Each structure stands twice: as C-alpha cells, then as structure tokens.
Amino acid sequence: MLLVVEIAAFSLRSPAFLSAGNISNLLAFTPELGMITLGMTLLMTAGEFDLSVGSVFGFAPIIMWTLYNTHIAPLEVGFVVALLFAVIVGLANGWFVTYLKIPSFLVTLGMLLVVRGIALYVTDGFPQRTWTADAPLMKIVVGEFAIGDLYIYASLLWFILFAIILGYVLTESKAGNWIQAAGGNPEAARARGVRVTYTKIALFILTAVLSAYAGITSSIRVSAANPNSGTGYELEVIAMVVIGGTALTGGRGTIIGTVIGVLILRTMRNGIVLIGVPGLAYNIFVGGIILAMMALHSWLERRHHAGT
Amino acid sequence: MPEELVRMDRINKFFGRVQALNDVTLSVNRNEIVGLLGDNGAGKSTLIKILSGALPADSGDIFVHGNRVKIRNTTDAMALGIETIYQDSALISQLSIARNLFLGREPLKSPRFFDRLDQDTMNEVARKLLKQVGIKKEIPPTTPISALSGGERQAVAIARAMHFESELIILDEPTNNLGVEETQGVLRFVRGARDSGHSCILIAHNIYHVFQVVDRIIVLRRGKTVADDIDPKRTTIEAVESIITGMPISA
Numbered sequence: 351m352l353l354v355v356e357i358a359a360f361s362l363r364s365p366a367f368l369s370a371g372n373i374s375n376l377l378a379f380t381p382e383l384g385m386i387t388l389g390m391t392l393l394m395t396a397g398e399f400d401l402s403v404g405s406v407f408g409f410a411p412i413i414m415w416t417l418y419n420t421h422i423a424p425l426e427v428g429f430v431v432a433l434l435f436a437v438i439v440g441l442a443n444g445w446f447v448t449y450l451k452i453p454s455f456l457v458t459l460g461m462l463l464v465v466r467g468i469a470l471y472v473t474d475g476f477p478q479r480t481w482t483a484d485a486p487l488m489k490i491v492v493g494e495f496a497i498g499d500l501y502i503y504a505s506l507l508w509f510i511l512f513a514i515i516l517g518y519v520l521t522e523s524k525a526g527n528w529i530q531a532a533g534g535n536p537e538a539a540r541a542r543g544v545r546v547t548y549t550k551i552a553l554f555i556l557t558a559v560l561s562a563y564a565g566i567t568s569s570i571r572v573s574a575a576n577p578n579s580g581t582g583y584e585l586e587v588i589a590m591v592v593i594g595g596t597a598l599t600g601g602r603g604t605i606i607g608t609v610i611g612v613l614i615l616r617t618m619r620n621g622i623v624l625i626g627v628p629g630l631a632y633n634i635f636v637g638g639i640i641l642a643m644m645a646l647h648s649w650l651e652r653r654h655h656a657g658t
Numbered sequence: 659m660p661e662e663l664v665r666m667d668r669i670n671k672f673f674g675r676v677q678a679l680n681d682v683t684l685s686v687n688r689n690e691i692v693g694l695l696g697d698n699g700a701g702k703s704t705l706i707k708i709l710s711g712a713l714p715a716d717s718g719d720i721f722v723h724g725n726r727v728k729i730r731n732t733t734d735a736m737a738l739g740i741e742t743i744y745q746d747s748a749l750i751s752q753l754s755i756a757r758n759l760f761l762g763r764e765p766l767k768s769p770r771f772f773d774r775l776d777q778d779t780m781n782e783v784a785r786k787l788l789k790q791v792g793i794k795k796e797i798p799p800t801t802p803i804s805a806l807s808g809g810e811r812q813a814v815a816i817a818r819a820m821h822f823e824s825e826l827i828i829l830d831e832p833t834n835n836l837g838v839e840e841t842q843g844v845l846r847f848v849r850g851a852r853d854s855g856h857s858c859i860l861i862a863h864n865i866y867h868v869f870q871v872v873d874r875i876i877v878l879r880r881g882k883t884v885a886d887d888i889d890p891k892r893t894t895i896e897a898v899e900s901i902i903t904g905m906p907i908s909a
Contacts, residue, residue: 515772524764524773527753531761534750541712541748543733543762601752 353614360621367624374501376620378571381509382407384612385564386587387594388509388516389557391608394591395520396553397533397600398447401458403561403587405465406436407580410562411569412469415478425485433562439465440558444551462584469577478575492570505567512560517605529553533600589636590615593643614639660687662724663857664709664740664826669718671704671881678704679715680881686826691848691858693872693890695865697902700878702861706828709859710742711735733762741824743815743832749803756784756799759818787817809840816847820856827851828859833867845871865895877901 360367386403393400413435414428423431439461446457493504520526531539532546540546561580569575594611596603618639619632664686671679679701686692696702707713709720711732720727722738729735735742749758760780767776784799803811812832819827829848833841848871851858862868868875868890875888875898885901900906 519772522772522774522777524766524775527757527761527764527775530753530757531750534752535748538748538750539761541732543736597752601750 353610353617356614356617356621360617360625363625364621367621370500372620372624376616377506378501378503380612380616381503381505382564382568382571383583383587383590383616384509384609385512385560385567386557386583387590387608387612388512388605389553389560390587390591391594391596391603391605392516392520392529393550393553393557394588394596394598395533395600395603396529396550397536398454398550398554399458399588399598400443400454400554400557401584402439402443402461402465403557404580404583405462405469406439406558406561407565407568407583408577409465409469410436410565411480411575411579412473412478412577414566415480415569415575416472419479426487429487429566432566433559436558436562437555440555441551443558444554447554448547448550458584466577466581473577475577477577478569480569480573480575488570492567503571505571508567513605513609520603520605525549530601530603533597533602535601586615586636589640593639595647660690662686663688663690663722665721665724666705666709667719667721669705669708669720670716671701671708671713672716678881679708682718682878682881682883684876684883684886686857686859688825688857689852689855690874691852691860691872693868693875694859694861694878695868695875695898695902696878699880700902701881702878703830705878706742706830706859706861709735710740710828712742736822736824739825740828741819741822741826742828742830743812743819744830749811749815751804752802754800754802755788755797755806755814756780758803758814759784759787759799759821763822783821784817787821788813790817790820807840809836809843812836812840812844813847816844816851820851820854824856826857826859828861830861831863832860833862833864841867865898869895869898879904 366372386407390400390403410432414425414432417423417428417431418425443454443458443461446452447454489504491504491508494501495504520529528539528544528546528549531542531544532549536546565580568579590611591603591608592598592611593614594604594607594609596608615636618635622632622635662685666682666684668681668683669679670677670681682701682705684694684705694702694706704713708715709729711729711734714730720729722740727734727738729738729740732742750761753761756777757780764773765776765779767774767779781799788797788799797806797810803814806814816827816829829844832844836844845867848858848860860868860872872890875885875890876883877885877888877898879902884904888898888901
C-alpha cells in the first residue's frame with residue numbers, strides 16, 4: 351500500500367522516476383541489500399539478529415579478489431573460500447549466542463568490528479582491483495542483459511529466486527515452523543523436541559553467507575572491492591525487515607513483507623533525490639517511516655487484543 | 659491385578675545441600691488417574707520434572723511397562739509416551755493451533771522439497787481434535803494461540819497429548835488461572851482421557867478438583883511420600899488436608 355502511494359507520488363513529481371534508466375539503476379543495487387534482508391528476516395523471526403552483515407559484505411569480496419589478484423587461486427576458488435569464511439563467521443556468531451548465551455546484539459557487534467578490522471588490516475585500507483578479471487562466474491552472478499530500454503542484472507534474478515525459496519521455507523516447510531517456534535517461545539519449542547540451537551546456528555550461517563554473496567555481487571558490479579563497503583548496512587537491513595512487519599522480538603515475520611520493506615526504502619532513497627530533496631535528508635525519512643510503522647503495529651496489536 | 663504403566667523407584671534429588679526428594683516411589687497403572695498432592699515445596703514439581711525429562715534425578719530408577727528406562731530430556735519422555743502439560747501450556751502464542759499441535763512432529767508431504775509440511779492433514783486433524791476435547795465454538799485451526807482464552811489453550815495442549823497417544827498425561831496445575839466453566843472443561847477432559855485409555859497424573863492446589871476426578875491420591879511432604887493409596891471415595895477432604903500438612907485434624 352505504502353509502496354504504491356510512494357511510487358505514484360514520486361512519478362508525479364518527477365517524470366525521470368519511471369524512466370527505464372532510473373528503474374535499471376534502482377534494480378541494480380536493490381538485490382544486493384535485498385539478499386541480506388532475506389537471511390535477516392529468518393534470523394529475526396527466530397529471535398536473533400546480526401549486526402556483522404555489513405562487515406561480511408565488505409570483507410568477503412576482498413578475500414576473493416585478493417586471492418585472485420595475488421595469483422594464489424583462480425576466481426572460482428576464491429569465491430568458494432569467501433563463502434566458507436562467511437560460514438565460519440556465522441558459526442562463530444551462532445556458537446557465542448547459543449552456547450555462551452550472550453545476546454546477539456553484543457556478539458554480532460563484536461564480530462562487526464573484528465571482520466571490518468581484518469578487512470582494513472589486510473588491505474591497508476585500499477580497494478582491490480577487480481576489472482582485470484573476466485570469468486564466467488562473474489556473468490552468472492551479475493551479468494547484465496537488456497529488455498528493451500531496461501538493463502537487468504542477473505543479481506536481480508538471483509534475489510527473486512532466493513526470495514521465493516526462503517519464503518517457501520518459512521511458510522511451508524518444517525524448518526519454517528521451527529524458525530517461528532524458536533523465536534516465539536524457545537523454551538516451549540525445546541520442550542517439544544525442536545532443535546532450537548541448531549536452527550539458530552543454521553540461520554546465522556545463512557545470513558552470513560547471503561551477506562558474503564551480496565558483497566561479491568556488489569564488488570563485481572561496481573568493479574571494486576572496497577574494505578569499507580557495506581558500512582552501516584546492518585541497520586538499514588534491520589530497518590527494512592522491521593518495516594516489512596517482522597517482529598523485533600521474534601516469532602513472526604514474512605519474506606514478502608521484507609521484500610516490500612526493501613522496495614519502500616530503496617524507492618524512497620531514489621525518489622527523494624530525484625524530486626530534489628538533498629540525499630543527506632534521506633535518513634530523516636527512514637527514521638520517520640520506522641517510527642510511524644512501529645506506532646501502527648502497536649496500535650493494531652492493541653486493537654486486536656481489545657477485541658478478544 | 660491392574661497393569662502397571664510407570665513406576666518411579668526410590669528417586670532422590672538434591673539441590674545443593676537441600677534434599678528435595680528422599681526415596682520417593684510413585685507408580686501409575688493403566689487407565690488410572692492419580693492425584694499428586696502436597697504443600698508448596700513438598701517436591702511435587704521436582705518429581706514431575708524428573709519424570710518428564712526436564713530435570714535429572716540424582717539416584718533412583720524409572721520403569722515404563724516394567725522396563726528400566728533412561729529419561730535424559732523431554733524428547734525421551736515423549737518417545738516413551740509421557741506427555742506433560744505445564745501451567746503455561748508450553749504453546750507458542752504466535753503460531754497457529756495446527757502448527758502448535760504438530761510442532762516437533764510435523765507431518766511431511768512428498769515431494770519432500772525442503773521438508774514440505776502437510777498442512778491439509780494438520781488442519782484436518784486439528785479440527786477433529788478440537789471437537790474431541792470439547793471446544794464447541796468453531797475455531798479455525800489456523801488461528802494463532804494468542805487469540806485463544808486460557809481454557810482453550812489448555813484444551814489445545816491436552817488435545818496434543820491425546821493425539822500423540824501419550825499413555826501418561828501429566829497435568830501440572832492445569833486449572834490455575836482458569837474460569838469456572840473452563841475448569842470444568844479441563845476436569846471433563848481428564849475423565850475423558852481415562853475412558854479413551856490414557857493414564858493421568860493430576861497436580862493441583864485445589865483439593866476439591868482433585869477429589870472430583872482421581873482414582874487414587876498420593877501425598878508428598880518435604881520430599882517424602884507420606885501416603886500413596888488414598889481412595890477419594892472413602893476419605894474426606896479434611897483427612898487428606900491433615901496428611902498434607904502433617905498436623906492432626908484441628909477442631
């Protein structure tokens with residue numbers, strides 16, 4: 351609803367908004383943040399969240415390109431190593447949260463600093479070259495093709511595929527039932543034989559791997575692996591997920607809601623720039639929307655409870 | 659001679675230096691409803707937690723159908739047919755009735771693409787079960803638990819225990835926080851459970867409720883069994899009260 355109003359409003363104010371060039375632009379970047387939000391949606395539904403996604407987003411492509419540029423390994427191997435690294439980060443996050451019972455806020459905040467620190471240390475703060483490579487892998491991940499005037503990146507198709515699969519997992523599968531139960535009432539879920547710890551660790555890994563994949567996608571598209579890229583993404587991602595209706599306290603969340611949340615925030619950023627609001631004012635709008643959404647949620651909740 | 663279903667033999671449990679259970683023995687027969695009574699701190703909950711796998715015993719044996727068993731966690735207990743319904747029902751309030759009923763034992767549908775849930779079966783069975791446990795209102799099985807009343811939640815928990823053919827259903831204070839009518843509903847389920855071949859252990863503060871439904875009363879006091887064969891039809895509430903408190907019937 352909000353999304354439709356938003357698109358309509360921007361289209362009226364600025365004819366450029368609906369131009370093929372702008373839509374291509376919008377659809378190029380959206381999948382990268384979007385992939386992270388998919389993992390985050392499942393993780394938050396299970397009652398945890400991950401602040402280290404932005405760092406993993408920045409560091410994974412650095413691993414891949416450093417290995418490639420120093421001729422240690424071919425690109426494909428670098429790709430696999432980068433994803434394996436993400437698995438380890440997710441495993442570590444999950445282990446700290448479930449076995450040591452440290453809140454995910456603290457664990458993943460620590461991981462954010464560690465991973466970002468490694469990225470800066472390894473590269474001395476300089477971006478890694480990526481334009482020398484030309485591998486089929488790059489085409490598969492972000493190859494672009496045109497439909498009329500519209501340029502589409504393959505990353506959009508991957509995003510749609512991931513969204514469909516994870517949406518299916520959350521609502522139709524046994525894993526989805528466990529994810530919601532783990533976030534809703536972990537003690538009760540455990541008492542029913544749900545493997546809560548296992549579920550949460552798996553979701554930490556999934557989120558980290560999707561972040562790494564998104565980071566690699568981004569590095570190929572912009573032809574640079576910058577150790578600072580992805581800074582601040584964690585909060586934007588969480589904002590998108592929350593706007594999409596996932597409860598910050600766990601137990602409830604939908605993939606379709608998150609996809610809409612992603613589109614709302616991305617079109618908003620794009621649109622307010624086009625209608626002439628300074629880009630720096632973007633955060634005012636994001637913050638405003640989050641507050642408004644939360645107010646709406648709590649109002650609906652209260653009305654619902656008054657009814658029973 | 660009635661057939662013995664579960665037997666807990668000389669169970670001991672310490673919390674630090676405090677002995678919560680001292681050589682407690684408890685047995686439940688088939689189709690028998692046992693009331694477990696005792697004052698606060700008598701060890702009722704500890705005993706039940708050991709039987710349901712939530713706490714380990716320090717010593718003592720548990721037999722099911724005469725076979726010695728090890729109950730390490732709640733999954734073990736459920737596999738042996740022992741189902742516990744706690745005060746807070748242990749339901750996930752965000753999930754639907756059907757999803758709660760099958761949580762941890764979900765029916766799957768082929769093709770098994772990512773363990774697909776068989777939601778039609780889940781909803782179908784849930785609808786039938788709700789009728790069985792006496793919910794007359796038409797509640798769709800997709801309703802989240804958070805929209806149900808306290809009694810309806812207990813009913814869902816009991817339905818779950820009955821569906822998975824638990825031989826022994828343990829109800830820990832099932833009537834707390836329930837209205838009069840809902841309490842009657844729960845007590846009716848307990849009577850119904852015996853008729854459909856289940857055994858029950860009923861723990862309640864309210865002796866009147868226990869008297870209404872059980873076949874036999876066991877009393878714990880300070881971690882010891884002080885009575886294990888009280889027939890509610892041949893005794894008075896006052897007499898049982900005096901056993902619970904350990905004081906003679908006062909004038």
